[in-house]
Amino acid sequence: MPEYIYKATDRAGKVMEGSLDAPDEAAVVSRLRGMGCIPIRIEQAAAGAKPRPRKISLNIDFKTRIASQFTRISGAELLSFTQELSTLIRAGLPLDRSLSVLTEITENKRLKEITEEVLRDVRGGKAFSEALAKHPAVFNRLYVNMIKAGEAGGILDVVLERLLDFLERSQELKRTVVGAMIYPLVLIFVMGIVMAVLLIFVVPRFVGIFEMMHQELPLPTQVLLGISTIAQRYWWLIIGGGAGLYVWFQKYTASEKGKMVWDTFMLRLPLINALILKIEVARLSRTLGTLITSGVPLLQALGIVREIIGNLIIANSINTIQKAVKEGKGVSLPMRSLGIFPSLAVHMIRVGEETGRMEEMLIRVADTYDRDVQVTVKRLLGLLEPLLILVMALLVGFIVISIVLALFSINDVSF
Numbered sequence: 001m002p003e004y005i006y007k008a009t010d011r012a013g014k015v016m017e018g019s020l021d022a023p024d025e026a027a028v029v030s031r032l033r034g035m036g037c038i039p040i041r042i043e044q045a046a047a048g049a050k051p052r053p054r055k056i057s058l059n060i061d062f063k064t065r066i067a068s069q070f071t072r073i074s075g076a077e078l079l080s081f082t083q084e085l086s087t088l089i090r091a092g093l094p095l096d097r098s099l100s101v102l103t104e105i106t107e108n109k110r111l112k113e114i115t116e117e118v119l120r121d122v123r124g125g126k127a128f129s130e131a132l133a134k135h136p137a138v139f140n141r142l143y144v145n146m147i148k149a150g151e152a153g154g155i156l157d158v159v160l161e162r163l164l165d166f167l168e169r170s171q172e173l174k175r176t177v178v179g180a181m182i183y184p185l186v187l188i189f190v191m192g193i194v195m196a197v198l199l200i201f202v203v204p205r206f207v208g209i210f211e212m213m214h215q216e217l218p219l220p221t222q223v224l225l226g227i228s229t230i231a232q233r234y235w236w237l238i239i240g241g242g243a244g245l246y247v248w249f250q251k252y253t254a255s256e257k258g259k260m261v262w263d264t265f266m267l268r269l270p271l272i273n274a275l276i277l278k279i280e281v282a283r284l285s286r287t288l289g290t291l292i293t294s295g296v297p298l299l300q301a302l303g304i305v306r307e308i309i310g311n312l313i314i315a316n317s318i319n320t321i322q323k324a325v326k327e328g329k330g331v332s333l334p335m336r337s338l339g340i341f342p343s344l345a346v347h348m349i350r351v352g353e354e355t356g357r358m359e360e361m362l363i364r365v366a367d368t369y370d371r372d373v374q375v376t377v378k379r380l381l382g383l384l385e386p387l388l389i390l391v392m393a394l395l396v397g398f399i400v401i402s403i404v405l406a407l408f409s410i411n412d413v414s415f
Contacts, residue, residue: 001021002021002022002024002044002045003019004022004025005019005043005044005045006020006028008018025042025044026250029042033271035169038234043163051402073108073110073114073137073138075171077111078139079164081115082163082167083158085098085099086161087156089160090157090160095122095156096123098116099118099119099122103115103116103119111138114135117131117134118134118135121134127151128147128156129147129337132147137352141307142166142308143163145291145296145301145304146159147160147163149291149294150294162294163290163294166290169286169409172310172370173279173282173283173373176374176377177279177377180381184384184385185391188388189393194396195395199227199399200228200235203224203225203228206403206406207228209406209407210406212224218402218409220401220405221403224402224403242254242278256312260313261311263311264313266411271380271383274382275373275376275377276311277341278369278372278373278376279373281342281365282365282366282370283308283346283366284318285306285312285345285349285362285365286370287304287305287308288301288305289359290363291304291305292359293359293363299322299323299325299326302318302321303322305318306322320337320338331353331358332347332353342369345365348368349361
């Protein structure tokens with residue numbers, strides 16, 4: 001029977017850790033609840049692993065505080081934080097006690113400090129949403145406004161569930177896109193290493209042989225020797241130039257003009273533009289649908305959506321939609337007039353407006369395009385992987401043929 005390591009809390013908010021032998025996680029949850037505990041985190045123990053002792057840090061020294069300022073809080077950690085908070089709130093623990101539990105079990109030092117600050121603000125009389133709003137780098141406007149809507153309606157537990165579902169879907173979409181890019185990036189990296197080794201270490205071994213020639217080298221060999229000489233003598237300039245170009249590109253695309261130029265270019269690339277559009281439509285629909293469902297007014301929700309859209313062209317189009325909504329034209333009509341959004345998404349949103357179930361239809365749009373993103377990514381990879389292998393083969397083939405042509409010319413071998 002497998003062993004599970006758990007973290008749980010009792011009704012008083014005391015955190016405890018331990019392990020239980022059970023057939024599955026559901027059995028662990030059942031046993032913990034039977035003991036009067038609220039399960040927070042359950043993981044299957046690795047073979048031979050022992051439960052980790054509980055660590056409660058009451059004081060953080062100066063060095064730890066400085067280091068924690070540079071500790072990044074990932075989307076997965078924010079998701080875990082929200083999941084644990086939702087579990088505690090749904091179990092009936094008061095907000096301040098739930099936050100107190102999270103300060104003990106949170107492993108990320110920076111997130112622990114932020115949770116402690118939020119807890120102090122809540123105990124000091126501030127609203128939970130107001131306390132979260134002081135940390136915009138971690139809790140964005142979407143997060144804060146959903147919590148605010150939950151507080152106003154007295155349904156914080158329900159809103160946390162919706163927020164949790166939103167974060168899970170967003171993380172899943174992000175993992176799909178990022179995971180799909182790993183293999184092509186590895187291929188490009190390997191291609192660069194292979195070319196560097198051939199040009200810097202292999203080709204120069206033939207230079208002495210070629211120098212003994214008293215006849216003109218074939219053009220491909222001349223080109224290859226020129227590239228090899230540049231790579232040997234100016235490798236530092238190539239690396240420095242590449243790094244400088246990268247820094248310039250980051251600064252350029254950070255400006256509004258540069259971002260606009262780059263996003264326009266990306267939306268005009270064949271195949272890539274369809275993927276970007278599907279990702280942004282899925283993000284827009286899920287965010288807008290989640291906010292409306294949680295009680296955030298439509299105009300305010302559109303303003304939040306604009307901030308989280310990655311492509312500036314699509315983000316700016318939200319302004320047009322907002323103006324149309326103020327004039328009573330709805331959402332689907334201006335979306336269609338813009339000519340950016342897919343007709344299927346526009347049609348589904350129009351149906352939602354006509355039936356009075358727009359928030360539900362927006363979530364369906366998001367689910368549809370999330371699936372489309374996965375299919376599109378697989379198709380692009382199916383094209384990209386053999387293309388990269390072909391490019392590598394052509395480059396290596398060019399080097400080999402250039403050397404062979406030169407060697408044949410030495411022996412006056414005619415073709």
